[in-house]
Amino acid sequence: xxxxxxxxxxxxxxxxxxxxxxxxxxxxxxxxxxxxxxxxxxxxxxxxxxxxxxxxxxxxxxxxxxxxxxxxxxxxxxxxxxxxxxxxxxxxxxxxxxxxxxxxxxxxxxxxxxxxxxxxxxxxxxxxxxxxxxxxxxxxxxxxxxxxxxxxxxxxxxxxxxxxxxxxxxxxxxxxxxxxxxxxxxxxxxxxxxxxxxxxxxxxxxxxxxxxxxxxxxxxxxxxxxxxxxxxxxxxxxxxxxxxxxxxxxxxxxxxxxxxxxxxxxxxxxxxxxxxxxxxxxxxxxxxxxxxxxxxxxxxxxxxxxxxxxxxxxxxxxxxxxxxxxxxxxxxxxxxxxxxxxxxxxxxxxxxxxxxxxxxxxxxxxxxxxxxxxxxxxxxxxxxxxxxxxxxxxxxxxxxxxxxxxxxxxxxxxxxxxxxxxxxxxxxxxxxxxxxxxxxxxxxxxxxx
Numbered sequence: 001x002x003x004x005x006x007x008x009x010x011x012x013x014x015x016x017x018x019x020x021x022x023x024x025x026x027x028x029x030x031x032x033x034x035x036x037x038x039x040x041x042x043x044x045x046x047x048x049x050x051x052x053x054x055x056x057x058x059x060x061x062x063x064x065x066x067x068x069x070x071x072x073x074x075x076x077x078x079x080x081x082x083x084x085x086x087x088x089x090x091x092x093x094x095x096x097x098x099x100x101x102x103x104x105x106x107x108x109x110x111x112x113x114x115x116x117x118x119x120x121x122x123x124x125x126x127x128x129x130x131x132x133x134x135x136x137x138x139x140x141x142x143x144x145x146x147x148x149x150x151x152x153x154x155x156x157x158x159x160x161x162x163x164x165x166x167x168x169x170x171x172x173x174x175x176x177x178x179x180x181x182x183x184x185x186x187x188x189x190x191x192x193x194x195x196x197x198x199x200x201x202x203x204x205x206x207x208x209x210x211x212x213x214x215x216x217x218x219x220x221x222x223x224x225x226x227x228x229x230x231x232x233x234x235x236x237x238x239x240x241x242x243x244x245x246x247x248x249x250x251x252x253x254x255x256x257x258x259x260x261x262x263x264x265x266x267x268x269x270x271x272x273x274x275x276x277x278x279x280x281x282x283x284x285x286x287x288x289x290x291x292x293x294x295x296x297x298x299x300x301x302x303x304x305x306x307x308x309x310x311x312x313x314x315x316x317x318x319x320x321x322x323x324x325x326x327x328x329x330x331x332x333x334x335x336x337x338x339x340x341x342x343x344x345x346x347x348x349x350x351x352x353x354x355x356x357x358x359x360x361x362x363x364x365x366x367x368x369x370x371x372x373x374x375x376x377x378x379x380x381x382x383x384x385x386x387x388x389x390x391x392x393x394x395x396x397x398x399x400x401x402x403x404x405x406x407x408x409x410x411x412x413x414x415x416x417x418x419x420x421x422x423x424x425x426x427x428x429x430x431x432x433x434x435x436x437x438x439x440x441x442x443x444x445x446x447x448x449x
Contacts, residue, residue, distance in 0.1 A: 006120040008303035008410030010106035012095050015049030019103050021056040024093075028060020029135070030126040031107055035119060037089050043071035043079040043150070044093035045180040045238045048205030049103045054093045057105060062142030063135045071150040075180040075239035076106060077336035078154040084112035084333050085153070094180070094238040097215050097323075098411065100206045112333035114305040151184050158188045158338055161331055167345050168193035171229040174341075175220040177213025178203040179237035185338045194345065197227055208237045214324055214337070221249035231348060231355055233341040240304075241324035242337035244344055246355035254324040255286045257344060259363050261318055261326070262295055264347055270317065271295065272330075277310040277319030279303070280405055284420050285365040302407060304335045366402070367424035369431040371417040376443030378408035378415050384441040387434075394419070394430050402427065404434070415442065 005011070011027065013019040032040070040061050044050040050073075058068040071079055076092045083090035089110045095102040107115050107123075115123075126132065135141070172194045176182035182201040189196045199219065200212035212219055214236040224232035224245050232245040244252040252260075258276060265271035275296035278286065282299075290297050298316070300306035304327060307319040311329040320326035325335035332339055348355055381387065387406065394404050402421035409416055415438050421427040 010104045012104035012411050015103040024053045024056035025060040028057040030123045032061050032064035032066045034122045035089050039067045041069050041090040043074040046203035050093050065136040066142040068144045070146045080112035080334045081154050083108045096238050097236040100208045166193045171195045173197045173223045173229045173232040175199050175234040176201045177237050178207040181235040181239035214243045221245045225249045235337040239337045240335045242340040243324045254322045255283050258320045272317040277307050279321050281322045285363045289363045366420045367427045368420045369427040371431045371435045373415045373435045373438045381408045386441045390437040
């Protein structure tokens, strides 16, 4: 059996091909041995493959004597919320924003934070070592029980996050990506008084993220303009990220949202350390905007685990990614798209100003081009000398007026090439040239791979 490798957000692969029931069962047993606890919490998104993979993972945990609480369909941050509340480890069967045929398994440490790289490596080593020996028998085997009311306390937690403030009179369109957000988000916004139009809330197991959600905001923008709404919010399949559109249909990505939140929290004296944590993908324009306002920027590798680690290290309150993973550390242990949407809606309501006005001129975005290069061997990027020679030449040509970033994806078989320059043409041309070098050095992947 091929064994998984943890990427930036758990283990992912094509369900029943790369991520099989057998592998999920083995991963459950290994997790129980390496992160021992009397009980694990397990939830999932709406993918067709979710129930059988969740059953296999839960069987592996129970086979090691662990009791499993099945949280059912619940956003990833909802599972993390329960893990924090109960002080237990947890798992989510989800591939986040990936297409429906993919699936994944994310593991949380007791308390709802991502596993450390060291613990992930110990689980990988356990899997490589093979059978861990006989499990318990008789009354020592684990049980699996359902918790059908699991969304209720998470709903109440989200409502309470606004500290008694409400959203009365605000017209909001929610795109739930035919994913886990649909089980919670519309009810939360309605409970706070917003006038809610919910779209992509009819999951059939195969339509998650399909032309909808945070990776496809076009339909949301059309719905916002068409209904005359004040705000549109789009989640991904497991609702741990968010992008927004204003009343004109213009997109506000993670960089814009993070800038809005940083400025607002700073003005209210709630931005601990007057610093915000971002990843290397965050636009140079964001950094310049924060510098103008006296807000320090801490930079980490891609992945909300790295963002969280930096927040923890300094006791900071806010961090996030361009993709829309935003962490309000004083309110959650991980990125939470629904919470982020609530904070944004609250900001619009408190200010009495539309999102378009709030965000106008805030981040003067430096042209950024991102190319996803499908390659056969992304793991060889670090040793690809021809690629790094080309990168050095590109950086020299930019002469300090831009930057280049290459990284192997932690979730898909591709290399991400990002170039920023002070003209879009220069950024695009440099990105195309580097993408060609990457493909030549690492081998072209399968179409659409």
